[in-house]
Amino acid sequence: MAGHAITAVALANCLGTDRRTVLDRAFAGEDGFAPASAFFAFPFATMLGIVPRPAAQAAQAAQDPPDPHDLMDRIPTRLAAVSLPSVRQLRPAVRAAALRWGARRVAYVFASSTGGLEQTERSLAPDPRLPLSGHGYRYTDHGIDATSAAIAQSLGIEGVCMAISTACSSSFNALASALRLIDRGLADAAVVGSADSLCRTTVFGFHSLGLTAPTATQPFARDRCGVTLAEGSAYVLIERDAAATRRDALAWVTGMGAASDAFHHTTPHPEGIGGQLCMRQAIDRAGIAPGDVDCISAHGTGTRLNDAAEALAVRRVFERAVPMTATKSLTGHTLGSAGLTALVLAVESLRRQAIPATLRAAPLDDELGVAIVDRLTPAPLRHVLVNAFGFGGTNVSVVVSQAARQS
Amino acid sequence: MTSGTAVGPVQILGAAFFSTRHACARDVLAGRERPFTAPTYGLLVGRARRFTSLVTQLHMEVCGSLSRDAANPPAIVFATCHGEIQTAERLIADFRDSQMVSSARFALSVHNTPSGMYSVATGSTAPATTVTGTNAIAAGWLEASLTALEGERAVLLSIADEPVPAVFRGPAEPAGVAAAFLVGAAPAAPAAPGAPPCTGRRVELAVTPIGPCASGALVSPLQVLAQAADAWVRPEPASVALGRIQPGAMLELRFAAEEARA
Helix, strand or coil, rough: CCCEEEEEEEECCEEECHHHHHHHHCCCCCCCEEEEEHCCCCCCCEEEEEECCCCCHHHHHCCCCCCCHHHHHHHHHHHHHHHHHHHHHHHHHHEEEEEEECCHHEEEECCCCCCCHHHHHHHHEEEEEEEEECCCCHHHHHCCCCCCHHHHHHCCCCCCCECCHHHHHHCCCCCCHHHHHCCCCCEEEEEEEEEEECHHHHHHHHHCCCCCCCCCCCCCCCCCCCCCCEEEEEEEEEEECCCCHHHHHHHHEEEEEEECCCCCCCCCCCCCHHHHHHHHHHHHHCCCCCCCCCEEECCCCCCCHHHHHHHHHHHHHHCCCCEEECHHHHHCCCCHHHHHHHHHHHHHHHHHCCECCCCCCECHHHHCCEEECCEEECCCCCCEEEEEEECCCCEEEEEEEEEHCCC | CCCCEEEEEEEEEEEEECCCCCCCHHHHHHHHCCCCCCCCCCCCCCHHCCCCHHHHHHHHHHCCCCCCCCCCCCEEEEEECCCCHHHHHHHHHHHHHHCCCHHHHCCCCCCCCHHHHHHHCCCCCCCCEEEEEECHHHHHHHHHHHHHHHHCCCCCEEEEEECCCHCCCCCCCCEEEEEEEEEEEECCCCCCCCCCCCEEEEEHHHHEEEECCCCCCCCHHHHHHHHHHHHHCCCCCEEEEEEECCCCCEEEEEEECCCHHH
């Protein structure tokens, strides 16, 4: 696979709604979790990662010029509110790409697990604490692509527009689709966006499966007991390899791999078969060897079975102990946005030459046999492998490589 | 993409169609209905059949009727406009009424439930993705064709939707419908000497402009899938509008004449 340039990144999550704040807090080892009661009165205890608003967004909006395509005017839903900070962050770079390649040569591939389901919940399960916002309920606000047309218009994108939903690997499968569009000459650049807003179905559902942690998530720790669910958005601008993109590249997507577990719908294969396959494929397509990978950003949800399966898969693929971090301990599990969220943090790792901490990993589960980084760790980084796995036995891995490699 | 762009050629190596209200694709196009007929979805056995939604059953029905190469299983591209919409309604009613949800139902609520069920049922570790949204049929065809053109393996494209419950106030779909297509890369036509022949039905995707008032995005899955499945069984060239793929442009599926098959 030829490299694809990552020329802009954006994200918003429980750590903040502007990129700098999110990245600084993540690399300072902070999380943004709050008791679930801050969102809704659930009949059980858990923590959630909620995007701070509206104060932060209002402050940011006041600094922006008026936008004729303002997303919140057109789609006043939580999904749009979670997406909006990332869209604003990415807008200048996308407009530059549209000038560079032509607006019809810029594609938009969006990913989400729940889409506009939260807005539907407000209509079908009304609660005074979560009133219907704006114009009331419309079915068009429900779908995964509920915000796609408005966001594409807002960003000035006129190319292919499509949506992907494969649970917690959604954003990486969207990235794979975007790379195909570029590789087959149907686009020169692609905005890959992802967003998931917290909704009651998600929280009740993960709790019903026994997967929510009562306290903040502890990936790969001996006492780990589940996920911290979160909302967030993460966007990247991908451009084909060219002189201009080499100059602007923050990092490169050099390899991707995807595979299915073919085992169970929600339980990972105990040996992480799909994870092994996709990691090997991503490394192979990057044209490197497992020994060249300097860091692994794990899917690392904090459930007993997921972390055990991923750890075993990593041990099978790598002959040495590669430093591994689980950024869901910082951002929470942002579901369909999880892959890109970790990827943006990996790009920042390459820039800072440092691996962010896995919070609350101590005491480590020694039986897992992987090298979890539990504090901010400076390291020479050229290639970071990022994993995103999900319900349905879906597994996708991405290798992101230092920009200097291609320049 | 610009108008006139073509994607392909690819070839359809097999196809299947199912409607809960129609005996075949031709009956959809002729307006001939039948009483509700549930899929049998024989691909799933035992406990795997429990809690499966209609849309999952529909996917399994059409995928199960296509032959599979166990040695090199196809990549999986599933597409759905509405996803597990009936399951979503039940989950919301569950927590509204009882402050809890069924774990089994929640586990099968994601859009990629059918593709996951398929990979488990067939033991396939091939990559799987699920395309969704208002233009899921067009985008699904695009995704499947681009994947097939990578040349590594064939692609199983399965497209299905179940009726949207009335409480959603969404489109009134009259039937549950599904179609599956086994898609492979096709040799260039005419085939170069010594090159492998085209063993399926050659098709290509074409981007065509639509006017600002055209409803290219809001296609009826029942009609579009019936048209595509019917074109597959008929020998003459055909063109099926798959829906909007980008602002101002839609995607067409163009079938070459039957003579293109070797």
